[in-house]
Amino acid sequence: MKNKNILITLFLFVALAQLFVPSQMIYNQEDILNTGKIVKFQCEPIDPNDPFRGKYITLRFKESAIKVKNLKEWNSNETIFAKIEIAEDGFAKIKSISRTEPTDNSIYLKLKINYIADYDYEKKMYLDFPFNRFYMNENKAKSAETVYAESTIDTTKIAYALVATKNGEAVIKDVLIDNISIKELAKANNNSNK
8 A cells, every 4th residue: 555655646746747847848938038138130041942840930040150269269069158239230149159157137148059160261150049940820830931931032121030038048039021020921921822
């Protein structure tokens, strides 16, 4: 009987832990969206052959490739903290990078170095942004893929992601093209194709 009580207690503990972990993840994401600082990261074109997988749009940002002095001091897969500043055009730019988390009230992101290009023709650090997917309703996904792909190819259009940041973490709030939500553009595109 004692072993049975231990097994039941252990089962309940495991079940509660399995419920707690996803609940905590959802809570953290919602907290960032509701209380984080909102910044705009400008998108750039991606390979038009596969811009959409599943029910999300794959995004690439201009700030994912940066020029850094002393590239040899950094390593691929290293975790860094990137301080963000808002440029005159309203878009987020990486101001500086560090191995230590900022202690001031600045906006910053915790990122990984994807790889370092230290060649004669290119000297850049490529960063892995953890918020490179924008999930959508599956009924609007295909239309959003089309709208986004067209906007990144058309140089007259400005595509960007509204990103909520808090304590180095980030969550995409929306993707906009010429200041119009991709959700609205996808809906309009769906209606025009009927």
